[in-house]
Amino acid sequence: GQSLEQPSEVTAVEGAIVQINCTYQTSGFYGLSWYQQHDGGAPTFLSYNALDGLEETGRFSSFLSRSDSYGYLLLQELQMKDSASYFCAVRRTGGSYIPTFGRGTSLIVHP
């Protein structure tokens, strides 16, 4: 099966940079995704890394190291609206394209 580990909570101040780590164990790796979910809302897709390196999308970047089974989400110029839960996910093995999600990291941004 798959397992993903991410911190349960991270706090930071507005304007700062924060990194949310994710380590995974899976037999057969097809990529790491990140989702954002505001309290009581729907998760929304942020990024997908299939290859090693950094992918940048505005203030958000996602990094992957397949040799280390590790990735992270980097949020720059933090804003209050970035307070949310962030989930990493890997695709399940067995030929389907269904993700397995981590337990999520609650990011709290203080003024």
Place this chain on the structure above:
Amino acid sequence: DGGITQSPKYLFRKEGQNVTLSCEQNLNHDAMYWYRQDPGQGLRLIYYSQIVNDFQKGDIAEGYSVSREKKESFPLTVTSAQKNPTAFYLCASSIAGTGITHEQYFGPGTRLTVT
């Protein structure tokens, strides 16, 4: 606008009653999914369907049932056999098959409370 709708947003039921949660999408996606979310537990897969008239059990299917008679609809029934049904239920859809990305699109969720 394309998207996924779930109804109702809040649902209250008495223990022992079956309840059906609605999920509709107009994204023309083949695949649809149901997840359950409890505090601190992340998203756990209940059932998924990759094509009309076919569906598969996820990790926590016991006490739930689904149908997929139309491409755009994937209702979930929470039966009386589900021991702890109070939770936030999320429906999602995606492009199935050989897509490079497995981006999922989520509905707004239904918060079910059973007393």
